[in-house]
Amino acid sequence: MLKRYATAVLTAAIIITCATVALAHEAKPDAAQTVLTTEQAQDALRAVLPDIRVLSIEPAILPGLMEVAFTSQGDTGVVYLDATKQYIVVGSLIGLTTGVNYTKKKFESLRMVDFSSIPLENSVILGDPEAEFKVVVFDDPD
DSSP: OHHHHHHHHHHHHHHHHHHHHHHHHHHSOOGGGOOOOHHHHHHHHTTTOTTOEEEEEEEOSSTTEEEEEEEETTEEEEEEEETTSSOEEOSOOBOTTTOOBHHHHHHHHHHOOOGGGSOOTTOOOOSOTTOSSOOOOOOOOO
């Protein structure tokens, strides 16, 4: 009798657990397919960074997260925002099998400057102007 009772309780617990998981899965939107706009990310992140300006937003390598590049108080940053706009992940996102630091890669792309966009008409040129490699030094005379 005790064996039958234990089996019935265990079966009921399994059915309730399965039903709860199924209902929870139906109630949540598929975060991996949700894409946030720049405005939505900016509005969500204003709670922690009031002067935020979102530079770019794209799906992160981790499903369900959006990679948000931004500026705030003169600094550039990268954070990860979930599709529900309820959670923010701050820090490096690193692939364990690849060893790739995806956050660092994003930072590098944000800091990259197109050399041809630097105005050099009033610059002082030292060395061969046709050299293969060039170095540009910025200085503030004040």
